[in-house]
Amino acid sequence: MSKTLEFFFDLGSPATYLAYTQLPKICAQTDSRLIYIPILLGGVFKATGNASPATIPAKGRYMFQDLERYARRYGVPLKFNPHFPINTLMLMRAVTGMQLRHPEHFQAFIDCLFHAFWVEGRSLDDLATVASVLTRNGFDPDEVLALTGDEQVKAALKDNTDKAVQRGVFGAPSMFVGDELFFGQDRLEFVLEALG
Incomplete structure (x- = not known):
């Protein structure tokens, strides 16, 4: 019987974008x-007292250099988003x-948003920009926006985030094989071993 990999993600994390490009393979x-x-990474940070490495200037500069190294290794495009960090509540809803x-x-929906965020460097906290990206990719922005106000959708995102924290998640990307947590796109070799 095949194993399962649970991928806890937020579009606003560049490390999550890199993991997303590799996990299907x-x-x-x-x-x-x-x-x-x-999940909502901001909610995870609030619950755990964690913060983005980008909030520490020297660490943030290093992190993006390191992510660029990994992008080259993976053979995928990565562009530092000049609008980073952004509040991803609307996007994740x-x-x-x-x-x-x-x-x-x-x-297809997450593909177009990850691409807009981490390849094109678009400002996805701007409604007009999001609408443009969605329209270009065949989605109806009004239908998508309506989803963000749906109470069941709001509750599901909050529940996902709360459950992630309960399981030990403190950032993104976080991945589980069974009950074993793997944090960070630089831990994919361990994920591969756990699934092998």
Whole structure:
């Protein structure tokens, strides 16, 4: 029986973007099932007392240099987003809403948003920019925006975030194979071993 990899993610994390580019390959290689679990990273930080490495200038500069090294190693594009960090509440509600209401379009939805955020460097905390990105990718911005106000969607994102914290998540990307937590896109070798 194949194993399951739970991927707790927030679009606003560049390390999460890099993990997202690699996890489907890892799961295909190990005949594992990838489960995407949207969380609100700001909520995780608040609950755990953690903060983005970018809040420490020297660490932030190093982090982005290191992420660029990994992007080259993985052979994927990565552009530092000049609008980083942004409040991702609206985006992650939209992601959760698409997963709940339109699962058949979920992958294409996160694909276009990750690309806009970490390849194009778009300002995804601006409604007009988000609407433009969604329209260009075949999504109706009004329908997506309506999802962000859906009480069930709001509750699901909060529940995902609360459960992540209860399981020991303190940042993103966080991945679980069974009860074993792996944090960071630089731990994918361990994820591969755990799934192998």
